[in-house]
Amino acid sequence: MTRIATAAAAQTALMDLMKAQRSVFESQQQLTTGKLYPDLKGAGHRAESISAAYGARDRAESYKFSAERVQGRMDMTAVALEKLTESATDLRVAMTTIDxxxxxxxxxEAFDKARNALSTQYAxxxxxxxxRTDTDPVTVNTLADLVAAPTAxxxxxNSSRRPVAKLDDQLTLEVGVLADEVGTDIMAAFKRLAEFDAGPNGPLNGPLTDAQQTYLQGEIANVMTAxxxxxxxxxQNGAQQSRVESMVKSQDQKADYLTSLIGDLEDADMAAAATRFQQAQTAVDVSARTFSVLSQVSLLPFLR
Known part of the structure; x- marks a missing residue:
């Protein structure tokens, strides 16, 4: 009976030792990785929630990246449109002079500014x-080239379609401005002026004639229309900029929230893990000593 009891006690001590060693390994792994589980298999019933949270965060970060690219393009478009308005203003002001x-x-100079603005590149x-982003949407380089074209x-x-950006699961936005939509009127004004300069009432050189002044006074209204x-x-671009900026912030907040949620589901409490590690090490030492003692128990001392 003593041998049976001793064997059972030794077996129990061995089981306690193995359990303590497992606890040391798990707590040490948590301290090393900062995670509660080595992989999703170890997460048990939480695995599905963690996987879903990762997927949602990846989508939010992807949408944020897409929105940031669109935002950069719109910012560049805004700069180009500002140059285009400066071009129209410069042309109008020039037409009010008598030289x-x-x-x-x-x-x-105003034509060059407009032409460069409409040829603006981003990324x-x-x-x-x-x-159609691989081809300069404007085919003329000088006023002479513009005069040679059949119409402005x-x-x-450029293509007839704007780029489309998906900024959320439920939001697809058509973005951008087309060169012919925004530039035809101002190019038509440049073309008419250049044609007049090359026509029978030209050239515009030195003091203006009465006919030239009359023409320019009428043309100023067309430049204002442009x-x-x-x-x-x-x-329109400014309104879309505000909307896209809002989407960047929204997706950023969503990604931050999901990162926090993932942390709650899988991140280890480092202080608690350190405490468990120390406790597990102590348990290993005690279990090892106990198993060692029980393994050496014998009836020989009592039979002598």
Whole structure:
């Protein structure tokens, strides 16, 4: 009976030792990784919740990245539109003077500014090209090129569709401004001026004639129409900028919340893990000594 009891006690001590060693391993792993579980298999019933939270956070971060790219494009579009409004303003102001030479010099500078604005690039693509981002949407480089074109609208080769960005599970936004939509009116004004300068009432060189002044006074209204057209797109782009900025913040907050939720589900309490590790080490020492003692128990001392 003594041998049976001793064997049973030794077996129990061995089981306690193995349990304590397992506890040391688990708490040490938590201290090393900072996680409650080595993988989702070890998370048990929490595995599905953790996996779903990771998936939702990845989607939020992806949508945030997409919204930030759209925001960068819109910011660049806003800068380009500002240059385009400056071009229209410069042309209008030049037309109020009575020096033809000055008017044409300013017109060439204003044209270059408008042309460069409409050819603005962001992240390797043309912001006014629509879905066709690999080709400059403006095909003319000088006023002479513009005069040679059949119409002002013919100098644009952008696509007819704007890029589409998915910014949330339920939100797909059409973004951007097309070159021909915003630039045709101002290019038409440049074209008419250049054609007039090259026509029978030209050139605009030195003091203006009465016919030239009459023409310019009438053309100022057309330039103002072009300016207002550009201003409309400035407003539209600004409204979309605000919406996209809101989406960036929303997705950022969502990702932060889900990161916190994941932490609550799988992150270890480091202080508690350290305490468990120390307790487990003590338990290993005690269990090991107990098992050692029980393993050496014998009846020989009592039979001598």
């Amino acid at each position: 033809g030479t000055y008017i044409m010099d300013q017109a060439r 390797g693509g043309y912001v006014f090209g629509g879905t 609208g013919d100098v644009f080769v 300016f207002e057209r550009i201003s409309d797109f400035v407003g």
